[in-house]
Amino acid sequence: MEIRQLNRIDAEEYLSIRLEALQNSPYAFASSYEEEKNQTAEKYKNRFETPIHTFTFGAFEESQLVGVVTLVKEQLLKLSHRANIVAMYIKPENRGNGIGKALISKVIEKAYNLEGIEQIYLTVVTTNVPAKKLxxxxxxxxxxxEKRALKFDNTYYDEEHMVLFL
Structure with missing residues (x-):
């Protein structure tokens, strides 16, 4: 397994896994497949080309992208000591073998090495027990x-807010 920061050549594969994530785990993301299905890889090529505030990492097995996670630095002056983990997803067939742990470790390492970052935040749907354990x-x-944080197909999902102080 290889964990590395994604670059513009990974954009097509990233878009594919992103859309898969939104279809397979619609309750786990604020965005929806319907909202993102018409996105193009160009959006991600541009984001990956100049990572200043947003850093996306991928886990590769046999050159296939099987997991992703993004770290976003806060931009406002009073929040500039913070970063957020978003868009974490691992293909179902690759879960349970340490990929999630490796991705989270890589993101924590990146945050630790970014100047001024003191804490990392994330949210997780309360029913996602494996992610909460990770x-x-x-x-x-x-x-x-946060009760009723997300609503999908007339079902509400609560989220837990989590923090890691570096």
């Missing part, structure tokens, strides 16, 4: 619960 085992702590 984040807790990586040092994240729950600091709040």
């Amino acid at each position: 984040y807790t085992s990586s040092g994240f702590e729950v600091f709040g619960k």
